[in-house]
Amino acid sequence: MATSASPTTFSLLSSTTNSSTSSSSTRSSLLHLSPTTTSSGLRLRSAGLRRLGFAAADPLLALHVASRISSASSGKGVRAVVSMAKKSVGDLTAADLKGKRVFVRADLNVPLDDNQNITDDTRIRAAIPTIKHLIQNGAKVILSSHLGRPKGVTPKFSLAPLVPRLSELIGIQVVKADDSIGPEVEKLVASLPDGGVLLLENVRFYKEEEKNDPEHAKKLAALADLYVNDAFGTAHRAHASTEGVTKFLKPSVAGFLLQKELDYLVGAVSNPKRPFAAIVGGSKVSSKIGVIESLLEKCDILLLGGGMIFTFYKAQGLSVGSSLVEEDKLDLATSLLAKAKAKGVSLLLPSDVVIADKFAPDANSKVVPASAIPDGWMGLDIGPESIKTFNEALETTKTIIWNGPMGVFEFDKFAVGTEAIAKKLADLSGKGVTTIIGGGDSVAAVEKVGVANVMSHISTGGGASLELLEGKELPGVLALDEATPVAV
Numbered sequence: 001m002a003t004s005a006s007p008t009t010f011s012l013l014s015s016t017t018n019s020s021t022s023s024s025s026t027r028s029s030l031l032h033l034s035p036t037t038t039s040s041g042l043r044l045r046s047a048g049l050r051r052l053g054f055a056a057a058d059p060l061l062a063l064h065v066a067s068r069i070s071s072a073s074s075g076k077g078v079r080a081v082v083s084m085a086k087k088s089v090g091d092l093t094a095a096d097l098k099g100k101r102v103f104v105r106a107d108l109n110v111p112l113d114d115n116q117n118i119t120d121d122t123r124i125r126a127a128i129p130t131i132k133h134l135i136q137n138g139a140k141v142i143l144s145s146h147l148g149r150p151k152g153v154t155p156k157f158s159l160a161p162l163v164p165r166l167s168e169l170i171g172i173q174v175v176k177a178d179d180s181i182g183p184e185v186e187k188l189v190a191s192l193p194d195g196g197v198l199l200l201e202n203v204r205f206y207k208e209e210e211k212n213d214p215e216h217a218k219k220l221a222a223l224a225d226l227y228v229n230d231a232f233g234t235a236h237r238a239h240a241s242t243e244g245v246t247k248f249l250k251p252s253v254a255g256f257l258l259q260k261e262l263d264y265l266v267g268a269v270s271n272p273k274r275p276f277a278a279i280v281g282g283s284k285v286s287s288k289i290g291v292i293e294s295l296l297e298k299c300d301i302l303l304l305g306g307g308m309i310f311t312f313y314k315a316q317g318l319s320v321g322s323s324l325v326e327e328d329k330l331d332l333a334t335s336l337l338a339k340a341k342a343k344g345v346s347l348l349l350p351s352d353v354v355i356a357d358k359f360a361p362d363a364n365s366k367v368v369p370a371s372a373i374p375d376g377w378m379g380l381d382i383g384p385e386s387i388k389t390f391n392e393a394l395e396t397t398k399t400i401i402w403n404g405p406m407g408v409f410e411f412d413k414f415a416v417g418t419e420a421i422a423k424k425l426a427d428l429s430g431k432g433v434t435t436i437i438g439g440g441d442s443v444a445a446v447e448k449v450g451v452a453n454v455m456s457h458i459s460t461g462g463g464a465s466l467e468l469l470e471g472k473e474l475p476g477v478l479a480l481d482e483a484t485p486v487a488v
């Protein structure tokens with residue numbers, strides 16, 4: 001849990017704020033605020049928080065944040081709150097941008113099918129407002145992203161398939177580099193016209209990217225004059241292109257998408273309407289299972305699906321056949337089950353699963369109880385009984401955050417659980433429940449069902465939104481320049 005010792009953090013509030021008694025703790029913080037609050041102080045606080053989107057969302061929450069930062073910075077509350085806002089790309093005008101080379105880190109990690117076709121372009125569309133603002137103000141945009149988790153140069157993880165869609169959405173032909181650093185890239189940058197866009201090759205083709213190697217970050221930075229981070233989906237990674245590069249480029253500012261995501265998620269999830277449910281699935285078990293611990297501090301109901309569940313089953317002594325399992329997380333799974341019980345959180349694991357005899361769209365499949373997965377079979381979706389139980393649990397909620405599909409939804413046979421949950425959330429959204437979907441594949445699933453537009457918020461970051469929910473600081477955000485304090 002982040003303590004917000006630094007006044008410049010951009011994380012969610014502490015567990016006291018997010019506890020089931022959040023509204024009363026918010027009020028008590030307000031009372032604590034009053035002795036140090038002057039009327040001008042309040043105005044400054046409000047101004048700083050409005051920049052983050054708090055004031056419109058919830059004045060009580062806004063003041064609570066002010067109070068918390070105020071106490072964390074020993075009497076320098078007003079200055080701290082104002083400085084907490086990050087400088088925005090919207091603060092940069094033509095005077096700052098014309099003719100300048102701007103390194104834009106986006107998260108263009110979109111799903112591709114076997115023929116390299118984009119199956120969901122949400123993340124590309126989300127990156128467009130920042131790119132357009134820059135080119136309309138005469139900047140030369142050097143656009144970068146990762147795709148997947150390649151080990152070295154891997155053609156199937158090239159960003160080349162993204163060029164046509166990017167060009168169409170931006171409205172100009174995007175030039176593609178075959179590398180992300182080096183003399184060839186430098187030549188392309190030098191020939192880029194004002195208002196032009198150069199897409200670098202997958203930044204993860206260099207292992208130095210994920211190591212956040214300073215020398216590598218310096219090479220990336222050498223391509224540009226200033227930096228914009230708009231990669232919310234990767235803001236929880238301290239990599240060379242998300243964090244290291246900021247040490248060498250000034251100003252380093254937040255893009256519109258990054259700001260929009262933070263504004264919504266910090267506001268909605270720090271003080272959720274209760275009961276508050278989280279649904280966690282997908283395949284990134286090792287990076288998400290840890291999040292469950294802190295979700296147990298914040299949620300009333302926790303539903304688990306996807307590849308996540310088999311580690312829990314195995315930890316309970318069940319056989320899981322050849323399903324996805326993280327052997328080194330078995331003890332953690334056991335302790336999480338115990339913790340949920342102790343905390344009175346309703347942690348639901350699917351009672352039945354759809355199993356397959358191979359990982360393929362044409363696999364033979366059948367529904368079995370979770371306790372009866374035979375050897376040689378793997379669980380690829382939640383079963384009908386589980387869908388019913390999950391739907392009933394969700395009926396009782398007021399806020400739901402969902403990250404990670406319930407099954408291998410890319411194969412029609414194993415998409416039923418994910419689609420049922422997507423439809424249920426759409427239905428509840430129509431009834432006033434706050435529904436937040438995070439993660440590349442989860443969003444793709446919701447798009448596939450055609451219900452994305454009815455959800456309260458579609459987040460381009462799965463892991464990032466969960467870490468924000470945990471109260472962790474996002475390194476990609478922390479590294480950015482603070483906004484200049486505004487006089488009110």
Ligand SMILES: Nc1ncnc2c1ncn2[C@@H]1O[C@H](COP(=O)(O)OP(=O)(O)O)[C@@H](O)[C@H]1O
Pocket residue numbers: 281282283284285305306307308324379380381403404405406407408409410438439440441442443462463
């Ligand atoms: N039971 C399962 N076994 C293996 N993979 C699964 C299972 N359930 C879901 N998945 C896979 O999880 C992937 C998405 O996981 P993840 O990246 O964690 O989600 P997100 O991108 O929404 O954060 C999908 O490609 C899906 O096929």
Ligand SMILES: O=C(OP(=O)(O)O)[C@H](O)COP(=O)(O)O
Pocket residue numbers: 107109148149233234237438439440441460461462463464
């Ligand atoms: O797809 C992503 O994260 P997500 O699956 O948690 O939404 C981001 O692009 C980050 O990718 P990473 O988890 O390989 O660092």
